[in-house]
Amino acid sequence: MRNPLSNPHIGLLKYGIREIVDTAQKLGELDSNFKFISENIGDPIAKGWEVPPFLKEIIIEEVKKDGDKVFGYSHSRGLPQARKWVVQYGKRYAPSSTLDYEYVLFVSGLGAGISAMYHMLPEGARVIQPTPSYPTHASMESFAAKKDSISYNLDPNNGWQPDLNNLEQQIKEHPEITGILVINPNNPTGAVYSKETLEKIVQLAEKYHLMLISDEVYFRMVYNGYHYEQLTEIAQNRVPLIVMRGVSKDVPWPGGRCGWLEFHNVNLDPDFKAYAEAVKKRVLMEVCSVSLPQFILQALYNHPDFENWIKNYNAELEKNGNYIAEILGNTKGMQVNRTNGAFYMMPLFEEGLLNDKQTLHLENESIRTFIESEVNKPNFPLDQRFTYYLLAKTGICVVPASGFFSPYFGFRLTTLDRDDQRRKSTYGTLSQAISEYLSS
């Protein structure tokens, strides 16, 4: 008899950010008047951001200059000139960096890099995840390990900073922990970490001989008076460190699928070097990552309009985020931390406020029947129940915090919407829906 095709660990792969879109699609089929308002995905294009003209011009110029070359395969680890650029450019932010371009690996989006990293860990080695977590990290790490993730808490009562006592306790309790993942600025919480916090994380890595993985894909998106502290600089010559950066969030081009992994301090630890070589091998199996963005990296980041673009981007994100934080922060029953970096916020329901009887009135019978059949499934998380009713009643699509492996009930939204009127209307409606739901 044939072996089964279904993977018994598939339940470890969760991506609530997109799973809720299937529910929205079903609602659209049931009611042709259903209007979907996407607050779930961090895609600037979907939220009305135009691709800056300078980026389009650079792409056109590149195709003219290098011709058909840009359509071909590139070096399996990334074009040497692009990897050398990563090294040189990184020194602007972390002057003491000794990164070698042979330890820079281009990947087709950090999503692909995340998968490669965790799958090349030796059996039994675990990377502790923050919770709430970005689901690709938590899912891929646990899927590779064939076990639930091990996590440390981000503290909503301390501006979503990592709970370092909890982190150390988990490290002590789980000797299989080999690395610590840090996502800063953070998705899904919008927090930016202080220098003291990062220094303490490096000290923990030193004390327990762990490697650090620093997902810095949002490092340019920092505002509200916050400053991005470079972990590369703090960890220099102290601990093995993988830095993850990319193009997806710097300009509205997430479909360009361009990210890279930087292996810092490889000479500190032969075992870390061997792991870096293993990840290189895994990347080699993919032939190459998307070529075009690699050709234009230098022109993009050195363009005279780039810094201005980032400045305006941050100014808008700050304005949008603070507006939303104010409305939801003034909504009874919610605990809200402002967004200080990236473009997400995770408002929480105050403890004990949610139950499995709460509803929003749904007039359309087929929609009501569908939603009821979904939310009454066994073990349906209480915050997911809220997001389903919200979606069905208002069309507003946010992602339940439970979709981010969160120990607290709440939801994640994006602060990307550029349209002031629409934002006002969306969050006014959301605030009202929360009040109705909590008092139902």
Ligand SMILES: Cc1ncc(COP(=O)(O)O)c(C=O)c1O
């Ligand atoms: C923290 C974090 N890491 C990685 C990614 C994946 O980025 P990419 O588009 O490069 O795959 C995202 C995407 O939202 C993210 O939020």
